[in-house]
Amino acid sequence: MDFLPFTRPSIDEDTIAGVVEVLRSGWITSGPKVQAFEAALSEICGGRTVRAFNSGTATLEVALRLAGVGPGDEVVTTPLTWVATANVILEVGATPVLTDIDPITRNIDLDRLEAALTPRTRAVIPVDLAGLPVDRDRLYAIARTHRLRVVEDAAQSFGAAWNGQAIGSTGDFVSFSFHANKNLTTIEGGALVLPADVDVALCERLRLQGVRRFPDGGMDVDVLGGKFNLTDVAAAVGLGQLKHLDAFTARRRQLARRYFERLAEPDCAALGLELPPADFANSNWHMFQPLLPKGTDRGAFIAAMKAQGIGVGVHYPALHLFSLYRNLGFKPGQFPHAEDVGARTVTLPLFPAMSDGDVDRVVVALGKSLAELP
Numbered sequence: 001m002d003f004l005p006f007t008r009p010s011i012d013e014d015t016i017a018g019v020v021e022v023l024r025s026g027w028i029t030s031g032p033k034v035q036a037f038e039a040a041l042s043e044i045c046g047g048r049t050v051r052a053f054n055s056g057t058a059t060l061e062v063a064l065r066l067a068g069v070g071p072g073d074e075v076v077t078t079p080l081t082w083v084a085t086a087n088v089i090l091e092v093g094a095t096p097v098l099t100d101i102d103p104i105t106r107n108i109d110l111d112r113l114e115a116a117l118t119p120r121t122r123a124v125i126p127v128d129l130a131g132l133p134v135d136r137d138r139l140y141a142i143a144r145t146h147r148l149r150v151v152e153d154a155a156q157s158f159g160a161a162w163n164g165q166a167i168g169s170t171g172d173f174v175s176f177s178f179h180a181n182k183n184l185t186t187i188e189g190g191a192l193v194l195p196a197d198v199d200v201a202l203c204e205r206l207r208l209q210g211v212r213r214f215p216d217g218g219m220d221v222d223v224l225g226g227k228f229n230l231t232d233v234a235a236a237v238g239l240g241q242l243k244h245l246d247a248f249t250a251r252r253r254q255l256a257r258r259y260f261e262r263l264a265e266p267d268c269a270a271l272g273l274e275l276p277p278a279d280f281a282n283s284n285w286h287m288f289q290p291l292l293p294k295g296t297d298r299g300a301f302i303a304a305m306k307a308q309g310i311g312v313g314v315h316y317p318a319l320h321l322f323s324l325y326r327n328l329g330f331k332p333g334q335f336p337h338a339e340d341v342g343a344r345t346v347t348l349p350l351f352p353a354m355s356d357g358d359v360d361r362v363v364v365a366l367g368k369s370l371a372e373l374p
């Protein structure tokens with residue numbers, strides 16, 4: 001039987017033809033395809049201004065810069081995320097402040113957020129882990145009360161919604177990633193949804209070396225920008241992917257439902273897995289992540305699944321335990337919920353091209369693997 005990876009992009013023939021067309025066009029870096037991609041993204045985001053970037057890390061960094069976050073400022077985020085979320089805070093010279101997760105949603109615990117605020121707190125970066133949105137109503141109520149900027153790290157929640165409103169269509173800054181493992185990809189890439197009061201020209205300068213061009217062919221540089229522009233080749237992939245976004249999300253929800261149904265059967269329920277919240281209204285089911293029973297050797301479990309032809313990922317160990325963050329003073333035991341989830345989480349295969357039978361295969365292998373482990 002074929003190896004079943006934990007994720008695999010679905011790229012159709014029209015998309016491949018679109019890429020070939022760009023490659024033959026004579027203009028392969030940022031150009032008309034990027035503009036078309038930005039326009040299409042804007043439509044999904046309720047007409048808001050969207051700019052495309054070459055990663056979802058660059059979008060977060062530029063959002064912080066546009067929000068005026070820098071040295072002396074604190075930015076609050078979750079310890080349970082891809083490390084990029086916290087790295088960008090360091091990148092702009094600010095101080096990351098972490099606060100523990102809600103063990104049910106596994107997202108930043110909004111009950112703890114206010115306790116983490118100080119007079120130096122400038123912004124908060126909520127993360128929609130696995131595509132399950134953070135409660136936007138409560139989040140923005142807190143942000144308004146304390147005059148905080150919000151940079152939504154929606155890297156995993158493109159196509160998800162909060163109370164019927166697409167993620168990206170409301171809020172302050174909203175950052176998406178289109179990395180190859182995300183639910184919509186440009187191979188590498190990202191997009192930043194901008195608040196209405198932002199300087200869009202400055203956003204564009206921060207994206208490309210700070211360069212401002214004049215009609216006479218001259219230029220000036222008045223701010224230090226990055227090298228963060230998306231290519232037209234990548235944008236062509238994104239345009240091809242966008243046609244399937246709704247179908248991708250619908251299929252992901254079906255597959256997640258099947259996992260819940262199969263794992264609720266008595267022999268599976270006895271395995272002692274902890275399942276994520278069964279949210280079929282908001283989440284895009286970017287990932288399906290049960291927690292292994294306490295004390296399970298995760299490495300041995302992953303190896304046992306691999307031996308049965310099934311790929312399992314880990315997204316993510318709690319980031320404050322990484323050397324870089326320990327060296328900044330973070331300590332084990334500081335965020336017990338994030339540490340527990342980070343130590344027990346596994347990402348099971350879930351991608352649109354999977355069949356129902358693939359889910360069944362994963363569930364059978366899961367039972368066998370857990371039964372075999374000491």
Ligand SMILES: *Cc1c(COP(=O)(O)O)cnc(C)c1O
Nearest residue numbers: 055056057082084155177178179
């Ligand atoms: C993928 C991801 C990022 C970074 O996106 P890149 O495109 O890989 O730079 C940031 N935050 C989260 C939560 C992610 O999953």
